[in-house]
Amino acid sequence: MIELAPFAEAVGSDGPITISGLGTRGGQVLGVRCVRAPSGIDWVQPDEMVVACGAGTPVHEVNAALAKHGQRVALPDSGTIGGALAVGHSDIRRLGDGPVRDVLLQARYISAAGEIVKAGGPTVKNVSGFDLCRLLVGSRGTLGFVGDVIVRTRPLAQHSQWFSAPAVDPSVCFARLYRPISVLWDGATVWVLLEGHAADVNEQATGAGLSQCDGPPSLPTGSRRVVPPAAIGDVTGTFVTEVGVGVVHHADPWTPPPGDERAAQLERALKHEFDPTGRLNPGVQFG
Amino acid sequence: MIAALADELRAALTPERVRTGSTELGLYARDASNIGGSAGAVCFPTSTAEVQACVRAAHRHRVPFVARGAGTGLAGGATPLDDALVIVLTKMNRVLSVDPINRLAWVEPGVLNLDLSRQVAHLGLHFAPDPSSQQSCSIGGNVANNSGGPHCLSDGVTASHILGLEVVLSDGSLVQLGATEAEPRGFDLRGAFVGSEGMFGVATKVCVRLTQNAPAVRTMLMDFDSVEDGAQTVSAIIAAGMVPAALEMMDKLCVQAVEAYIHADLPVDAAAVLLVEVAGLPHGVEADLARIIAIGNAHGARSVRIAQDEAERALLWKGRKSAFGAIARIKPNYYLHDTVVPRRMLPQVLRQVYEITERYQLQVLNVFHAGDGNLHPLLVFDKREPGVMERVLAAGEEIVRASVAAGGVLSGEHGIGLEKRDFMPMMFGPADLAAQAAMRRAFDPDGLANPFKVLPSPAACGDVQNVPAGAWV
Numbered sequence: 110m111i112e113l114a115p116f117a118e119a120v121g122s123d124g125p126i127t128i129s130g131l132g133t134r135g136g137q138v139l140g141v142r143c144v145r146a147p148s149g150i151d152w153v154q155p156d157e158m159v160v161a162c163g164a165g166t167p168v169h170e171v172n173a174a175l176a177k178h179g180q181r182v183a184l185p186d187s188g189t190i191g192g193a194l195a196v197g198h199s200d201i202r203r204l205g206d207g208p209v210r211d212v213l214l215q216a217r218y219i220s221a222a223g224e225i226v227k228a229g230g231p232t233v234k235n236v237s238g239f240d241l242c243r244l245l246v247g248s249r250g251t252l253g254f255v256g257d258v259i260v261r262t263r264p265l266a267q268h269s270q271w272f273s274a275p276a277v278d279p280s281v282c283f284a285r286l287y288r289p290i291s292v293l294w295d296g297a298t299v300w301v302l303l304e305g306h307a308a309d310v311n312e313q314a315t316g317a318g319l320s321q322c323d324g325p326p327s328l329p330t331g332s333r334r335v336v337p338p339a340a341i342g343d344v345t346g347t348f349v350t351e352v353g354v355g356v357v358h359h360a361d362p363w364t365p366p367p368g369d370e371r372a373a374q375l376e377r378a379l380k381h382e383f384d385p386t387g388r389l390n391p392g393v394q395f396g
Numbered sequence: 397m398i399a400a401l402a403d404e405l406r407a408a409l410t411p412e413r414v415r416t417g418s419t420e421l422g423l424y425a426r427d428a429s430n431i432g433g434s435a436g437a438v439c440f441p442t443s444t445a446e447v448q449a450c451v452r453a454a455h456r457h458r459v460p461f462v463a464r465g466a467g468t469g470l471a472g473g474a475t476p477l478d479d480a481l482v483i484v485l486t487k488m489n490r491v492l493s494v495d496p497i498n499r500l501a502w503v504e505p506g507v508l509n510l511d512l513s514r515q516v517a518h519l520g521l522h523f524a525p526d527p528s529s530q531q532s533c534s535i536g537g538n539v540a541n542n543s544g545g546p547h548c549l550s551d552g553v554t555a556s557h558i559l560g561l562e563v564v565l566s567d568g569s570l571v572q573l574g575a576t577e578a579e580p581r582g583f584d585l586r587g588a589f590v591g592s593e594g595m596f597g598v599a600t601k602v603c604v605r606l607t608q609n610a611p612a613v614r615t616m617l618m619d620f621d622s623v624e625d626g627a628q629t630v631s632a633i634i635a636a637g638m639v640p641a642a643l644e645m646m647d648k649l650c651v652q653a654v655e656a657y658i659h660a661d662l663p664v665d666a667a668a669v670l671l672v673e674v675a676g677l678p679h680g681v682e683a684d685l686a687r688i689i690a691i692g693n694a695h696g697a698r699s700v701r702i703a704q705d706e707a708e709r710a711l712l713w714k715g716r717k718s719a720f721g722a723i724a725r726i727k728p729n730y731y732l733h734d735t736v737v738p739r740r741m742l743p744q745v746l747r748q749v750y751e752i753t754e755r756y757q758l759q760v761l762n763v764f765h766a767g768d769g770n771l772h773p774l775l776v777f778d779k780r781e782p783g784v785m786e787r788v789l790a791a792g793e794e795i796v797r798a799s800v801a802a803g804g805v806l807s808g809e810h811g812i813g814l815e816k817r818d819f820m821p822m823m824f825g826p827a828d829l830a831a832q833a834a835m836r837r838a839f840d841p842d843g844l845a846n847p848f849k850v851l852p853s854p855a856a857c858g859d860v861q862n863v864p865a866g867a868w869v
Binding site: 158197248280283284355382 | 495497498499500541542548552553555556565569571572573575576577578579580581582583584585587588590591592595608610611631632634635637638639676677678680737738739740765768769770803805806808809810811812820824825827829830831832834835836837838839841850851
């Protein structure tokens, strides 16, 4: 087990504090004392399909270790494990991989009071107590600073291939495919990632009128919008949309619509419970 | 106080949908666990507005309330304590909308799990979580308990299939936690709500993800001379990079009971039987089938029986799912446990389960989700036998302790409820429990929603009442 006491000591129990990994997702809050989570893989258990590591471990380092066992972790392959979980954004494999929140089994974090707190448990299935892990994923380090985690792994696909088709209705294409890993659409062309047995992949592609291509299109970086998946047809401008998911990579910036006010009250109540003085990642928006 | 509350509820709902007679109060004083409580009044709202009216009235009178669906829970999560108001959601049972393109549906909490799958079957879709109680358990109950089932091995438990929730909080206010969007802004409140065992509020609408039916499915039965061989086969399948749709195990006594019940020509002399199902596209399924058979053979499988048609597949599954009915042939009562251990620890913990039950002179059947290490030791007994309940409970506690000591957890899919509330410190320290209590306080500062479940005191000191002397915890 990773020794978290030094990390807990660094976080301490008073004064504003921020955390940074590799800085790929915005990094630390400026002008505030900054800590780093422990880094390094504690253990890999391929027959349990779980890996334990420090939250500061780069995702690619975990994936390199898992690749030896034919596995990977279903997180975006950049930055640290802790960063990927704290931000909680999935990548374009979302349709096949599921959300980031499904990856985390156990986290030990340092609370605003400087205590080591465990959320979740080490097994792939667990309903012992409230699901604090899910609350931590996407909370941007505003509820606690995650020190180490146990995350679920997945087998690497035997065969993986991108396809595309011009001028296809994305929903028609989506309907013809059995559990594609990704379906992207820019308003004209559809790109599809299929994985599995090579013969199945090829039969699926042929049935949906898809041709092999080199990979996905480059994604516009102006904004990453989250819309109802049924509303992707309403998006205008320059975009690449994740069909069946509703994440839109758009060239233009975007301000998300206001959320439910009662939900915002709940978020403030949670923040107050977990960090009454607001010392963790001050200024970072959690709502 | 209860009488005044009931009068208010009769005015808000209709008189016949608010019950205070001893028959109804008795009926709703427990769920499917062995833990009895006491209900003060029972009401049957039919809309979100009526649920709000019920909760507001309870809030005004400071009476705790317990939302429940079909009451199939096994951990006492829906058992009311201290004359709580029981809000029964079974009349809110409509599928509100289905989006067949994006494979989503909005449903009311009282929709039964299997009914939902039946209603979307014509679209080639189903709701993936499939608890053994799926014919009678409700979606709202699945949300409250983050329910599992055999097919959650590859498709994930309920939490992976819930996108949005409409929730009545304990002050009667309404909140939307997520919707159809993949990543609603802010904290993942819907994720936090799933599995909160009715203690964060009452879900009145649920947006569920629907799963495509697999084009090809193969189901097989492998049997072994030892539990170890069966368990090692499970680990080897997973380590080989396969995640079958289901990977279930039954031990000898269980197979014998089931065979006597359904006559499926099961190998009654085997020490362990594995039910393996692979699902997906045809080439992948056939390739996995061949690899799994080879792995089974390498680990001493005595025979492999592949279902030749849908009827045989249904029969093999009937064997798995009717285990609980079959045990009535052995003893009239049973106590079903639910713990998870790392897969590699299955042989060791099963040995301990046999040792513990032998020591307490109890019979045990094991039928469980081997693929995710989710044990379900089933202690069978006759409660008329003097002193037997004490032995059942003591053996159960030892089984839970052995599971946690082996690196496992208290519950895989049944939840904590009252049953395992006081076991929580086996897994969590004071700071861990305080964090969970903080979640609860943020959602329900008054501690009115299903109080005194999940969190052992003093973590639950914000809850309004204590377990009464009459409750059998």
